[in-house]
Amino acid sequence: MVESLKKYLVELIGTFFLVLTVVCTGCLGADGVIAPLAIGSALMVMVYAGGHISGGHYNPAVSLAAAIRGALPWGQFIPYVIAQVVGGVIAVYLFKLMAGEMALLPEEPATFGLKGLLIAEFLFTFALCYVVLNTATAKGTNGNSFYGLAIGFTVLVGAFSVGGTLCAGAFNPAVAVSVGVLGSISCKLVCFTILANLIAGLCAALTFKFVNTEEE
Numbered sequence: 001m002v003e004s005l006k007k008y009l010v011e012l013i014g015t016f017f018l019v020l021t022v023v024c025t026g027c028l029g030a031d032g033v034i035a036p037l038a039i040g041s042a043l044m045v046m047v048y049a050g051g052h053i054s055g056g057h058y059n060p061a062v063s064l065a066a067a068i069r070g071a072l073p074w075g076q077f078i079p080y081v082i083a084q085v086v087g088g089v090i091a092v093y094l095f096k097l098m099a100g101e102m103a104l105l106p107e108e109p110a111t112f113g114l115k116g117l118l119i120a121e122f123l124f125t126f127a128l129c130y131v132v133l134n135t136a137t138a139k140g141t142n143g144n145s146f147y148g149l150a151i152g153f154t155v156l157v158g159a160f161s162v163g164g165t166l167c168a169g170a171f172n173p174a175v176a177v178s179v180g181v182l183g184s185i186s187c188k189l190v191c192f193t194i195l196a197n198l199i200a201g202l203c204a205a206l207t208f209k210f211v212n213t214e215e216e
Contacts, residue, residue, distance in 0.1 A: 004076060007054035008083040014046035014058040015087035019178045023095045026184070027103045036159035044152025051136065051148065059172040060084055061201035065129040068205035071137040081174075088178035095182075109186040116166040117189065121196035122203075124158030125171040129204035138212060173197045 021042035025035035047056035055072065057063045060081040066072040072080070096103065131154045135147035155171060163169020168185050170176040173194040180190035 004079070007076065008079050010050040010054040010056075011058060011080050011083040012087035012090075014050050014054075014056060015084040015174050016091045017046055018042050018058050018172075019088035019091035019175055020095060022175060022179070023092055023182055024099075026179075027095070027105060027182070028099065029104055033160075036156050036163065039159055040152040040154075040156025042152075043155050044148045047136075047148040047151050054080075055136065056148070056151075057132075058084060058087075058174070059128070059197075060174055061125050061172060061197040062129050062132050064198055064201040065133055065205040065208070066137065068202065069133055069137060069208055071133070084174040085177050088174040089181055092178050092181050105182070106184050109189070110164075110168065110184055112167050112185075112189060114189075114192060116162075117168075118192060118196045120162040120166040121168075121171060121193050122200045124154070124162065124169075125197045125200035126204045126207075127158065128154045128171050129201045130207060133204065133208040134212075138208075139214070140212075168193060171197065 018039070021038050022035075025038050043058065046058060050056045050058075055066060057066060057072075057080060063072055063077055063080045063084070067074050067077045128151070131150050132147075135141050135144065135150045141147070158171050159169045168176065168179055168189070170179065170193050176185075176190050176193040176197065179185055180187060185193070
């Protein structure tokens with residue numbers, strides 16, 4: 001029980017700092033390349049910090065992929081998701097407390113085309129989950145030192161490519177919920193983002209199992 005609680009705490013902390021970075025860079029006027037670099041770097045360092053304890057998911061879609069792959073017990077899946085979402089929501093409210101009037105909060109939620117959002121969120125969440133499974137859980141890459149960098153840079157690539165243009169660039173249901181709480185995107189788009197993320201996690205896990213038959 002204690003060991004499981006340690007994992008949940010690590011997931012909460014990692015997701016907290018990931019989401020805090022997202023909202024700080026997005027709402028304090030960090031223009032240009034700053035936001036994607038900061039977000040990708042935040043994920044990278046948190047993966048390195050907590051990967052040996054919890055797996056360093058910080059993302060319900062990644063946890064789903066890991067559970068399907070067999071790298072996470074199904075009994076821990078829901079607690080992982082709860083910890084991740086709670087960590088993200090705490091980050092939003094703490095950001096509001098810290099930033100106050102400095103925060104450039106959106107007057108209206110951002111709008112994105114539904115087709116573009118679904119495809120973009122699916123593709124880069126798939127890429128993220130696929131990279132996590134292959135660098136952090138595969139026997140062939142066991143004990144490597146590059147997994148955190150690969151994972152963080154996958155999010156960085158997605159954020160540069162489609163974040164803020166075709167979609168919110170969440171690639172993560174916990175981030176989607178958090179930016180929804182912040183008011184950056186509507187509840188409807190939060191729901192579609194989460195759907196795309198979870199389907200991507202499922203597809204990434206099935207793809208991993210297909211191309212890594214020796215893992216069975």
